[in-house]
Amino acid sequence: MQKKETITSLQQARGQRKLVMITAYDALFASLFEESADMILVGDSLNMSFLGEPDTLSATLDQMIYHTRAVCSGAPKSFVICDMPFGSTNTLDEALRNSVKVFQQTRADAVKIEGGIERAELVRHLCDNAIAVMGHVGLLPQSVRSEGGYKVQGRDEASFAQVIEDAKAIEAAGAFALVVEGVTSDLGAAVTEAVDIPVIGIGAGNATDGQVLVWSDMLGFFEAFKPRFVKRYLNGAELVKEAAAQYAKEVRDGLFPNDEHTYGK
Template sequence: MKITELKNAKLRNNKITMVTCYDFWSAKIIANTQVDMILVGDSLAMVMHGYTTTVPTTVELMCLHVQAVAKGAPHKLIVGDMPFLSYRKSLDQTMLAVERLMQSGSHAVKLEGGLGNEEAIKHIVQSGVSVIGHIGLTPQSIHQLGGHKVQGSEDAKANTLLTEAKILEDAGCCALVLECVPENLADRITQELSIPTIGIGAGNKVDGQVLVLQDLLGMDPEFQPKFLRKYLNGFDLLKEAIDQYSAEVKSGAFPSAQHSY
């Protein structure tokens, strides 16, 4: 899929699939799937580096992971996250971050929040770079939000999110991620926008879905938010394989003559 095909997918009611991945080997797998888009998310700070929030992610770290994914999936549409405060310091700093992400292999950038980002988004888009917005639960604002909570349950907050969605569309965003918002609100936003919505914890009435690869593969038994469906018990399967390897080495069964020169 290309960026220019996103709106047509919405018009034709063709659901969009996005998977978040962070490295070469997993990108190679996704490159051979029917998934439409790859998001190299700033959540790599948590999933790949063990931090408790996305805040420690830097532009340098993002670029390193985007480069790896681009090498593994050169024919997939790749979206790179703009990390914490990289688009809030100055327009010069914003465009430097955009430049580095695009030169690393991104085909578009994603940034969080609507209010206050309008002019930056317009400038990025006018500079020839596609932007995907992100509202609802915005992980870079996790301390201000008071934790990982559903956003937009109250009427006032729902109206604010709808306003933000329209601001992002008017600013030139080509798509919008809706994270952890009630399904009825996600449906309303989806119906009122001409650009596609991609949900995570936003129900089934959006134009597409995104999940982190490690989450959908069940790599963390302790992580089980309501929105997540695990398509594989990856933790136990990999653990079993590694334990089998260890046992065979200790017993002398591996390497056998078949695996020796």
């Protein structure tokens, strides 16, 4: 029986084994990922994958709680992290109230908070009140509109230094681990070297302590575009279309259902 990861085991993995994190939004896919993933992230990317939105900002707290409950049900032996959506952590009181709501209404093991130095006090406030926090620095999807798009960080000295300082601040505030997204490989390595907590990369090179991918990207279901950092391990969209076309043909040709798929007396 698979042993569930804990904050202690995840932190002890640093330098010993690479950590695997995959997003999931429902019980079915969570159950399929449970054997392979050390952590499952219920990402606010769900509204891009499921609702067809251009960014993550439309996800609500109630949506995140609903999907986190589903993932926890489907993968009870997985360490599950709930993304705190845009607008749910604007103040210390609001962040604590909403994080407590996540913990009370789901079996999530932690929440994820985007931001660097400017969010350190908030992260500390949550950690001081028994909320486990995973940080998120580098490219911040929730800031895509204010930043004018998705911009890789670390290509100039100022952003390179800023992301490192952000990572240090979030670690000092009590985060047990950190996601670093959309940075040069040199910066991904520098962030990993600068902190003592596990660093999970997405578009951050291979020197981090682990990797995370959005499941619909990883399995080739999302066709609109493919970021440079994504590797498709399955042509999911093509396989589903082929299966749906075969089903439709058999129905129209009167071949399905046949005797094998029909109840007798």
